[in-house]
Amino acid sequence: MTYKIAVSGASGYAGGEVLRLLAGHPEVEIGAVTAHSSAGERLGSLQPQLIPLADRVLTETTAENLAGHDVVFLALPHGASGEIAAQLGEDTIVIDAAADHRLESASAWEQFYGSAHQGAWPYGLPELPGQRARLAGARRIAVPGCYPTTIMLGLAPALGSGLVQPDDIVIVAATGTSGAGKALKPHLLSAEVIGGMSPYGVGGVHRHTPEIEQGLSTAAGVPVQISFTPTLAPMSRGILATSTAKLAPGTTEAQLRDAYRQQYDAEAFVHLLPEGQWPSTKQVIGSNHVTMQLAVDAHAGRAVIVSAADNLTKGTAGGAVQSMNIALGLDETTGLNLLGVTP
Ligand SMILES: NC(=O)C1=CN([C@@H]2O[C@H](COP(=O)(O)OP(=O)(O)OC[C@H]3O[C@@H](n4cnc5c(N)ncnc54)[C@H](OP(=O)(O)O)[C@@H]3O)[C@@H](O)[C@H]2O)C=CC1
Numbered sequence: 001m002t003y004k005i006a007v008s009g010a011s012g013y014a015g016g017e018v019l020r021l022l023a024g025h026p027e028v029e030i031g032a033v034t035a036h037s038s039a040g041e042r043l044g045s046l047q048p049q050l051i052p053l054a055d056r057v058l059t060e061t062t063a064e065n066l067a068g069h070d071v072v073f074l075a076l077p078h079g080a081s082g083e084i085a086a087q088l089g090e091d092t093i094v095i096d097a098a099a100d101h102r103l104e105s106a107s108a109w110e111q112f113y114g115s116a117h118q119g120a121w122p123y124g125l126p127e128l129p130g131q132r133a134r135l136a137g138a139r140r141i142a143v144p145g146c147y148p149t150t151i152m153l154g155l156a157p158a159l160g161s162g163l164v165q166p167d168d169i170v171i172v173a174a175t176g177t178s179g180a181g182k183a184l185k186p187h188l189l190s191a192e193v194i195g196g197m198s199p200y201g202v203g204g205v206h207r208h209t210p211e212i213e214q215g216l217s218t219a220a221g222v223p224v225q226i227s228f229t230p231t232l233a234p235m236s237r238g239i240l241a242t243s244t245a246k247l248a249p250g251t252t253e254a255q256l257r258d259a260y261r262q263q264y265d266a267e268a269f270v271h272l273l274p275e276g277q278w279p280s281t282k283q284v285i286g287s288n289h290v291t292m293q294l295a296v297d298a299h300a301g302r303a304v305i306v307s308a309a310d311n312l313t314k315g316t317a318g319g320a321v322q323s324m325n326i327a328l329g330l331d332e333t334t335g336l337n338l339l340g341v342t343p
């Protein structure tokens with residue numbers, strides 16, 4: 001069977017990446033490609049890498065244009081995404097890359113997003129304990145944020161096994177600038193970004209904080225509290241997250257490694273690297289893979305976990321396609337058999 005897919009936000013970074021992956025997916029046919037200010041333009045003029053789709057014309061993002069598809073991917077700013085999602089029928093699977101339906105807590109949503117909570121959908125991170133079963137047959141899927149994907153996968157086994165303490169976790173992560181989307185922003189001009197690194201969202205205010213705590217609390221079975229500091233790196237794609245957590249008394253590195261192997265050995269896309277080998281964004285760029293490595297810092301009594309992912313692939317579009325595959329009952333890896341682009 002071939003599934004008919006619509007992609008809204010097709011002029012943006014996330015929508016473009018969804019289309020790049022779907023162009024190589026054997027079970028789908030691409031239907032409507034929709035946008036906002038660029039409706040009416042050729043897709044190829046905005047996404048020149050999408051060569052086989054270059055002559056498609058972008059249409060307005062309306063419920064009418066998105067009707068009649070088996071699956072609709074939404075890659076729009078949050079708010080706009082929730083609005084159009086509410087108009088789509090249950091006959092269509094909706095996979096939303098925006099944040100609108102990620103958080104279960106209405107108060108956390110209101111605090112970090114400042115608008116009315118729309119409710120939570122099944123969360124598209126199958127490698128987190130319990131999530132894969134919720135995605136099978138799902139009609140609505142909330143795609144995780146790119147930092148949450150990279151960070152939660154890095155910390156979940158340590159927390160789930162009780163080998164680190166849930167209330168002393170510090171995360172510093174660097175991201176490429178595509179994480180901020182295509183719209184012009186002064187702090188992302190090349191003169192500001194090239195040749196330097198800078199923090200942003202400092203002091204526990206980044207909106208991914210409650211999302212990371214939500215997923216990790218489920219993994220740990222107890223409330224998890226984090227301190228998260230994002231930084232901007234002079235690269236277009238990629239996230240490198242360094243997470244450290246206070247070790248539970250007596251924890252050894254061998255025990256930690258066992259916990260990671262147990263959770264990830266059977267996973268196609270999540271990898272604890274061989275000892276001595278460390279993650280780098282270049283290993284994963286353009287792929288749906290997440291790589292990680294850990295060490296015990298005996299001096300500080302902390303576990304140190306470094307994880308890497310491509311914010312646009314596993315961090316958005318690849319994770320979204322993986323979740324679609326699960327929802328449709330396809331092999332989870334279909335269309336995602338891509339390795340990192342390096343050097
Ligand atoms: N970039 C990333 O790494 C990640 C992004 N996401 C999420 O994915 C979504 C898209 O992000 P990204 O692709 O980076 O953003 P971009 O700014 O690159 O693209 C935004 C897209 O949304 C369209 N759009 C803008 N405003 C509206 C509106 N009011 N109504 C309908 N469509 C609109 C734009 O159309 P046009 O250009 O025609 O105006 C464009 O196609 C966001 O919710 C983002 O948070 C999630 C994880 C990671």
Ligand SMILES: CC(=O)N[C@@H](CCC(=O)OP(=O)(O)O)C(=O)O
Binds near residue numbers: 099
């Ligand atoms: C560089 C940069 O600005 N990155 C974005 C990451 C966006 C993302 O993952 O997406 P959601 O907005 O869908 O949660 C940020 O920090 O907000």
